Amino acid sequence: MEIPFATIERLATYLRCLRHLKDEKIKIISSADLATNTKTSPEQVRKDLSYFGRFGKVGTGYYVGKLAKKIEKILKKRKKWNVCIVGAGSLGSALARYGGFKDSGYNVVALFDNNPEKIGTKIGDAEIYDVKLLPEIVHEKKIDILALTVPKHALPGLKELLESSKVKGILNFVPLSLHLKTRRKAAVLDVDLAQKMYILSYLISNKEEQV
Secondary structure, three states: OOOOHHHHHHHHHHHHHHHHHHHOOOOEEOHHHHHHHHOOOHHHHHHHHHOOOOOOEOOOEEEHHHHHHHHHHHHHOOOOEEEEEEOOOHHHHHHHHOHHHHHOOEEEEEEEEOOOOOOOOEEOOEEEEEHHHHHHHHHHOOOOEEEEOOOHHHHHHHHHHHHHHOOOEEEEOOOOOOOOOOOOOOEEEEOOHHHHHHHHHHHHHHHHHHO
């Protein structure tokens, strides 16, 4: 059964909410309260979870810790993932330093850049390699996920390296669609920050017009 992509996105949102509730020592939550905290509906929460089995008890709700573990298992499938970042500029460096990745089991084990002054240095425990070594290092360090944080003008020159790197998933921060010609198709998730700003500005403007 194919799970809707929107459901996977909401599961990630539920997990973030449940982790916060767990930190606040809240043990049980109803579908209505989980829906309120994640800006959806109780019916949608129940439908999303029903794809993966039965959760919670009627009249009681969901045990926060137990549900968080189950959703995390659904989303991750394994405990640890090795991650690399292509582009050791401001955004790439910030992502490498973000502690939330490691806490969630996503270990940044390498960065790549074409700047000779950066190559051979480290951000935390992760070394910055020459981007030409991308396929070799991905294989050597068993890297599954690649975060792409280069300027858009650099993307065409990287496509061949990306295609031969054999990563399984790409988090694409470049504001261009990524089309790779590979036998084993990598999952690509676009993260366009400017696009999010457009959406946010619309929501703000629309609310102001309603006042």
